[in-house]
Amino acid sequence: MRITEIGAGTIGVSWTVLHAAHGHEVTVTDPREDLDEAVREGVRRFAPALGADAGELLDRVRTEPDLAAAVGNAEIVQEQGPERLAVKQDIFTTAGAAAPADALLLTSTSGIVASDIAAGLDADVAARLVVAHPFNPPHLLPLVELVAGERTAPETVERAAAFLRAVGRDPVVEHREVSGFVANRLQSALFREAVSLVRRGVVSPEELDRVVTGSLGPRWATGGPFLSFHLGGGPGGLRHMLTHLGPGMSRRWADLGNPTLDDETVEALVAGTEAAYGTDYDRLTGTSDRAQVAVLRARGPEGTEESR
Template sequence: MNAHTSAPRPRDRVTVIGGGVIGISWAGLFLAHGLDVVVSDPRPEAKDQVLAGLAEIAPALAELGLPTERLTARLRFEPDLAAAVAEADVVQENGPERLDVKREIWRTVEAAAPAHALLATSTSGIPASAIATALRQPERLVVGHPFNPPHLVPLVEIVPGERTSPETLLRARDFYASLGKKPQILRKEVPGFVANRLQAALFRECVHLVAEGVVTEAELDDIVTDSIGLRWAVAGPFRTFHLGGGPGGLPHFLRHLGRAMEATWPGLGEPSFDEPTVALLTAQAEEAFGGGPVGELAARRDRAQLALMRALAATADGRQAQHGQREQPAQHGQATA
């Protein structure tokens, strides 16, 4: 919380609603930063799942330089939602991706949580404005959307609803930044936000290319990781095409190659997840990724991701390429993100 406000600083007590993959990841990050964490999930098996999940991600947290000894010492479980948020400074909701469920969750939270609590939803696509219709004070709710897994990937998209207050945006930004995240405040509300929309657009063409027999899933993955995946890790799409324009930069690229690129857009695929397509994708996934535990594949991915992040952090050029040197202008009355 900013120094000029009198409310408690939203750092000490966090309630994580939902003990699934995202909730576990958030809880691990919060605990590793020394916060008191309450996990609220009504499922009888939730406690065991959360504890097992925290044990799985502890090595990655340690690789990030975070303390993991006695990681669960500040953790407790409270299945009753109202009781779970009664003393929370921050509420991070990770419930089912259903509008009716989220509205009901937030009605309960608003009634039971302290007035100063920061209220954030991890929703992957539902606008805060739609959820906040259930609240008496919609200005308190903000989307704090991580990129999976939250304990590892730096991005958190902070998305305001139509009535989210500038103070709420600032508090969310400061809170996530204090955890080592890279919060990005979106300038306007859009379904799916930014990262998921980009991922969906690319994956749609991936599905089309596999369904049309141009490549297999394994071949397509190799193409991405050996080309644009490497490139985008250090320079996003606009910076990449700016450099592709040579001395004239992006303006030169757009003038000389933009129309040619635009001409390919109508030919991009529009696949659907019909039964034959799902069967094909499923069969190829089994062949490409084997029948081994998904947890092992995820751990291997996370180790590689950590190695890449360390390599980028080791060079000033890498940091500048990832995040640029210009700050984002203020929006909705808030300071820069």
């Protein structure tokens, strides 16, 4: 399959590694002057986590700075451009006109809904456009949120889901559009309280991370919030849990923090995090990737779309 990745940042190169590892031909397009170098370095950085040879993957990857030329024979177009509505609209105006008439158009946007991106696009282009929001890094983490816009054709969602399953992802088709989708909204909610707790002096950034990795992280890796509480209720399940512990939880909702990311808060968070972990991106990424691979292997296929 011929796939074009628009954007040579972390997400675009991560997708490139995944697709090349599955034997697909990948073209990466980006106007940046260091496009070739960025793609080579990214592939070499991410390939080991998949047990893949970077040189073999790069044999399936080419670069093309011109967007129209890059999508000219693509079967799948994935966009990872700047998170600005006008930019994404311009990208899909060009890509929609230059790509084959049956090419699937996916956007990895982290929060802009497909209906807004499709506004002003030709009907046939809008019908082939769907949000396919991954969780970083997409070459490792299985979730992809599929969110149709008002003009997205049902068969586009079906084709996107089939394509993503074929490269080992677990697409979750969401029932309606909402800014930020589901995963980022959950992440934002948890991070808001994390920031509040750190700023109130309850814990440091490193200590808060240890709380999560020693409790919620392992629990949610195997069950998620609803199943976890369902099991936490014992034989009575979620009903027992909410009946007995729900009132206290509800009181805590009213006490959750509502911090702002002003300059002072940002500086405090960055200083605490850098003091705990340093700034060696390659080292931190390698450690994180190895740990995530181990968790996913231990978790096995249960809970993925392939096992249903």
